[in-house]
Amino acid sequence: MASVEVSNLSRSFGIYKALDDVSIRFEDGGFYALLGPSGSGKTTLLRMIGGFDYPDQGRIAMNGESVERVPLEKRNIGMVFQSYALFPNMTVFDNVAFGLEIRGVSRPDIKKRVGEALELVQLSALGHRKPNQLSGGQRQRVALARAIVIKPRVLLLDEPLGALDKSLRLDMQVELKRIQREIGVTTIFVTHDQEEALTMSDRIGILSGGRVIEEGAPADIYHRPNTLFAATFLGxxxxxxxxxxxxxxxxxxxxxxxxxxxxxxxxxxxxxxxxxxxxxxxxxxxxxxxxxxxxxxxxxxxxxxxxxxxxxxxxxxxxxxxxxxxxxxxxxxxxxxxxxxxxxxxxxxxxxxx
Ligand SMILES: Nc1ncnc2c1ncn2[C@@H]1O[C@H](COP(=O)(O)OP(=O)(O)OP(=O)(O)O)[C@@H](O)[C@H]1O
Ligand SMILES: [Mg+2]
CATH class of the missing domain: 2.40.50.140 (Nucleic acid-binding proteins)
Known part of the structure; x- marks a missing residue:
């Protein structure tokens, strides 16, 4: 497990600054929500932390070690994307096994670890199915199993519950919290849903225009925000x-x-x-x-x-x-x-x- 410290991080696309001098710290084992309007830079920040993209400036440290130039396969991070991005032609089992295969894990170990991950997300019985034979919530859990099977130091979740209807979403919130507690992994969770951010996280970061406007415990940000933006955005x-x-x-x-x-x-x-x-x-x-x-x-x-x-x-x-x-x-x-x-x-x- 790891703490993540982002310092003065910037990333531009052409003249547009998607991230503008962002500094934020994620403590080891914490559950963080990133909240902000569409286009505020949430996905861009996760992609930098995960190693899917590199910053123009600034530093990302994991347990105090700089990783901003380390390629993603060496960072050991699990990510669930905004669209789950499951491989449609592969079974649930093979989807989850993929990350272990490219890491050269032995066949018996793969079997064991995929089995454990599927058990954790309560999909043990569906390993042979293809994604199109699953419900939205089940697909979401496959994506989660695929992210955690590699035993990541950090789990990045980009609106993982966005596609689910209200009642399934509430169930999955409870599930996700349970799984996160069980494996104790530092989790950074992007959501559009204020209530979800307030109920699920230890701390919330609020982004706007590529900047972290405010960061704090949910009750503090709600009751005692410092900024007009946070006060009106949350609640x-x-x-x-x-x-x-x-x-x-x-x-x-x-x-x-x-x-x-x-x-x-x-x-x-x-x-x-x-x-x-x-x-x-x-x-x-x-x-x-x-x-x-x-x-x-x-x-x-x-x-x-x-x-x-x-x-x-x-x-x-x-x-x-x-x-x-x-x-x-x-x-x-x-x-x-x-x-x-x-x-x-x-x-x-x-x-x-x-
Ligand atoms: N590869 C890219 N090329 C050009 N512009 C990009 C690229 N990726 C992101 N952007 C721009 O950077 C800004 C931030 O995008 P980002 O995807 O981080 O927003 P977001 O907060 O995740 O939004 P949403 O809630 O809609 O997912 C947006 O204005 C987006 O258009
Ligand atoms: Mg996004």
Whole structure:
């Protein structure tokens, strides 16, 4: 197993910078998710780490040793591609055995190791089938078995669950976590799905425009993001824009003042963006008596979105629509058109860098 350290990595295609001075560290045995919009450089970064492509600049170290110029067959990395890329004419067994064959592993060892890998992904009974005789989830597991059979030091997974429907995807998330824990391999997992990144990983890296915008534990990035990009990309976000005024934030209409804990005040007049997650806001009139020192604003309820357990209330505040997430049972008495007072703690008012 290995840690991976990427330092100042850049890769351009023509004049387009697909990776722009990326630095990020992946600890030994950790499960990392890379999240970012299409074209942000996720696949390019995985390809560099795996040795499928070489950087223009920068360093990739595994357990402290530079590998950025080491060819892929010497890096000992397992990769599952965005499209599984199974060999259609080969059986499941032969697909999984392929990486061992090109490494010159003996026939009895191949049989044993492929058997173990297929058992791990629960496909022991289907070794003789061809890929087109498998379901999407089964194909995905063959691709996974093929990546882990070589006992990789690092496992790279490029949207491995992207093609699966919702319920199969949830099953495979559990499977994948189990397999990763069982073999303890450092895993870097690209996904488009925010919830998947939040539930599965030890840490999340957020990419945009070829840069790592932010990196951290899922709960930290969700509750206390540093950047406007991460705040809006991951989860539902209310963003309040204003200017600093004597250590508080004055919103654009000049009336409402927000205070934020744990923020370093800027000089008066400096622009400020702050994040308040919908579930951090309460309707003040429902919660009596209110603690002092809360941020409060008054608006009008325009819409409500019932989703079972939760209801999202949309509250118009000047030209801004604020989302409030509440347990449905707490929203019964509020009707569309009602004036409501929203309140939240300065602790949940997060100042963002733009
Ligand atoms: N071989 C290539 N030649 C030219 N441009 C490329 C090449 N590979 C990638 N790019 C460009 O680099 C940028 C990053 O691509 P990359 O595949 O890393 O994005 P991604 O984050 O994986 O996106 P997606 O979520 O859609 O898979 C894109 O704008 C892409 O068009
Ligand atoms: Mg990609």
């Amino acid at each position: 539902e976000a209310n963003i309040f824009e204003g200017r600093w005024s004597d250590g508080a934030i004055e919103l654009r209409d000049g009336v409402r003042i927000l205070t934020a804990s744990n923020a370093k005040p800027e000089p008066n007049g400096a622009p400020a963006h702050c994040l308040v997650r919908p579930e951090r806001i309460t309707i003040a009139s429902l919660k009596d008596p209110m603690a002092d020192g809360m941020n409060r604003v008054t608006g009008r309820l325009t819409r409500r979105l019932f989703s079972g357990h939760w209801t999202t209330l949309f509250v118009q505040l000047g030209d801004q629509e604020v989302r409030v997430g509440l347990p449905s049972s707490a929203t019964m008495e509020i009707g569309e058109g009602d004036e409501v007072v929203l309140a939240w703690s300065p602790d949940h008012t997060i100042i963002l860098a733009t």
